[in-house]
């Protein structure tokens with residue numbers, strides 16, 4: 060119980076009203092995010108939400124915190140740069156499954172490896188909603204709802220949690236937009252994790268995937284947080300894609316930074332220090348050249 | 351509060367739940383009103399009215415809290431013990447549609463009021479605290495009264511012939 064909470068969730072919403080289709084799961088994600096920020100009592104000026112392009116990527120405009128609505132697939136490079144330059148900020152990257160796993164898939168792998176302290180929340184509806192319903196990387200191989208792929212893509216769906224685990228992410232969880240209170244709690248844990256935290260959120264697109272209205276009956280809390288990577292891999296072998304909760308949380312070092320498989324970048328370096336190192340390296344190279 | 355959680359709850363903890371239930375109900379109705387306004391649906395006005403009523407109930411619950419004299423505990427949103435994923439009077443977001451009519455909007459609101467009534471009744475039936483029992487029983491009766499008013503209202507707004515499934519301008523797949 061926290062007695063210091065003074066800002067209400069609605070205070071984190073902007074005056075811009077969402078243009079999402081009524082019933083879209085992304086409303087639940089926005090509500091969860093504002094509940095998290097209120098629950099953690101984070102000052103709006105201490106938070107930045109960075110997105111790419113897609114229906115889901117409109118989210119920053121609907122919040123009162125700093126926002127950056129970027130280029131398709133590039134939420135993570137922008138968020139990484141911001142988190143490195145301003146380690147005092149709480150940086151949250153958001154977007155859709157197309158944005159993050161298709162055009163931005165390469166950045167996803169390397170953000171997991173780099174382990175920069177930020178949270179990546181993907182609103183996964185297994186479709187490109189904004190461009191009117193094409194298959195995305197997380198669409199099932201036999202999903203035939205788009206005229207572009209009348210027999211389905213025939214390609215096995217991308218498995219975000221397995222890929223994040225393989226690529227070295229230290230915090231991996233799945234939530235559901237239809238359970239915004241539980242999602243807010245998970246998101247708070249992700250934000251407080253001192254490294255790269257990945258959160259896949261099942262967020263129905265009621266317009267192009269109306270069958271996702273059934274998610275409410277399919278989704279069930281079930282992950283128990285694991286600190287052992289091998290155990291997390293084994294747990295995913297029986298994952299049905301609808302289990303929610305915190306799957307994996309890598310141990311945190313005594314100094315408070317996350318022990319992901321990649322080396323943790325030094326976020327204490329000053330710009331002047333980097334410039335000095337750079338000058339020294341250039342002088343060294345010039346001396347080598349002359350001798 | 352879930353059946354296990356509310357048996358031993360204090361008056362202050364119960365009232366913290368009641369205030370948040372009404373506050374979140376109002377915010378949800380406002381959210382639905384805004385969404386309908388964005389889609390030029392006149393049902394927005396009805397949701398806005400519902401938000402106003404919920405705010406009156408929130409103020410009433412706050413008044414009761416002041417009268418009881420106990421400071422309400424400040425819970426984080428995920429620390430509330432609701433019997434459902436959201437607080438019980440939050441109208442279901444997923445059952446909305448940009449072409450929904452007054453009948454559908456009132457049906458949505460009625461379901462929310464009934465959920466709130468069931469919540470309060472469950473607290474009244476299971477609490478060990480006599481003051482919580484009295485308050486929860488009173489709130490349950492109020493919610494039942496709101497549900498009866500909505501039923502009357504609903505009778506005056508029969509379903510309109512054009513339903514969302516008959517959308518003459520469905521989202522176009524361009525691929």
Ligand SMILES: Cc1ncc(C[n+]2csc(CCOP(=O)(O)OP(=O)(O)O)c2C)c(N)n1
Nearest residue numbers: 113114115131155156157158186187188189
């Ligand atoms: C470089 C570039 N390529 C393609 C597009 C077209 N485009 C816009 S959104 C989108 C996919 C969005 O899907 P997703 O990220 O899943 O978001 P959703 O709309 O489903 O929330 C695409 C391909 C673009 N805007 N920019």
Ligand code: SF4
Nearest residue numbers: 080083114188264265
């Ligand atoms: S098209 Fe789908 S993802 Fe986009 S706003 Fe509508 S329901 Fe949401």
Ligand SMILES: [Mg+2]
Nearest residue numbers: 155156184186
């Ligand atoms: Mg998508």
